Amino acid sequence: MRQTNNTYPKVYLYRRIVQAKLFIDTNYADNINLDDIADESYFSKFHFLRQFKRIYGKTPHQYLINVRVEIAMQLLRTDIPVTDVCFSVGFESLSSFSGLFKRIVGLTPSAYLTQQQQIKKQILQTPLKFVPSCFADKNGWTQKSNFEEVM
Amino acid sequence: MITKMNHVSIYVLNQDSAYEFYVNKLGFKVHTDAPMEEGDRWLTVCPPEQPDLEISLMAITSGMMFTKETAEQMRDLVKKGTFGFGVFECKDIFATYEELKQKGVEFTKAPKEEFYGVEALFKDDSGNWFSLGQKK
Numbered sequence: 001m002r003q004t005n006n007t008y009p010k011v012y013l014y015r016r017i018v019q020a021k022l023f024i025d026t027n028y029a030d031n032i033n034l035d036d037i038a039d040e041s042y043f044s045k046f047h048f049l050r051q052f053k054r055i056y057g058k059t060p061h062q063y064l065i066n067v068r069v070e071i072a073m074q075l076l077r078t079d080i081p082v083t084d085v086c087f088s089v090g091f092e093s094l095s096s097f098s099g100l101f102k103r104i105v106g107l108t109p110s111a112y113l114t115q116q117q118q119i120k121k122q123i124l125q126t127p128l129k130f131v132p133s134c135f136a137d138k139n140g141w142t143q144k145s146n147f148e149e150v151m
Numbered sequence: 152m153i154t155k156m157n158h159v160s161i162y163v164l165n166q167d168s169a170y171e172f173y174v175n176k177l178g179f180k181v182h183t184d185a186p187m188e189e190g191d192r193w194l195t196v197c198p199p200e201q202p203d204l205e206i207s208l209m210a211i212t213s214g215m216m217f218t219k220e221t222a223e224q225m226r227d228l229v230k231k232g233t234f235g236f237g238v239f240e241c242k243d244i245f246a247t248y249e250e251l252k253q254k255g256v257e258f259t260k261a262p263k264e265e266f267y268g269v270e271a272l273f274k275d276d277s278g279n280w281f282s283l284g285q286k287k
Contacts, residue, residue, distance in 0.1 A: 010245075011245075011249075014245045014246050014249045015249055017246060018246055018249040018250045018253065021246075021250065022250065022253060054243075055242070055243045055246045056246075057242070123183065123184075123185045124186075127185040127186065127187055127193065130183045130185050130193065131183075131185070131187075131193050132158055135158070135160075135193075135207065138215060138216050139187070139191060139214065139215050139216055140188075140214060140215030140216075141187050141188055141191065141193075
């Protein structure tokens, strides 16, 4: 289809694929049957998988795992225990959660939790360490340098 | 020799609302969210595949940075859509456009083929506008 100012090619296809992606974004914690998603998109499964991967760089299954790990990272940053995070994002076993998390993030969930707790502590104790001094100066945040207080 | 940019500021009307827009709608990652003196907040986000570019979502408030009068003028200008802060890139503009529209992002230009690629324009929750592009 030729491109015009107000329309673009294959709008129907794009809407279906985006719907599937948003469905995963919303229902990641459930036991999602990815075959059902392909069926709902009214494409052949092969065509659906190929298009999804072309647009998002991952198969729907790989994308679902990534969403779960991303949400797990967010939850761990709020100090929720690893086991609770594991089941609340839809993983069924702690070992598969830890393995997949480490493969994607490079740290185990518990190591990530510890790392984030340390960063949070640093931010609270010495927030100016995280702000370029030009911005801090302009905002008047350097007058009581907490870096000096800590020293 | 300058090699790259690592911080840039976008002036926003409300940091909570900007957080919701940039993180939950655009999908950016929070880099730093630090409470500062007198209720100020240092909030930076990064595009998902550009973790070394911190975009500082700066609240327009009167204080050291702006006088009360300047802050009011800035807020008016931002609301009016005066400022365009840059070009974001994506792998598939048609899918990104559909997704962001479904999330309630306001577009002022649908994807259109230009000589350099395909481009759309959208506004953030404050009124700042951005180009969204997919290179040829």
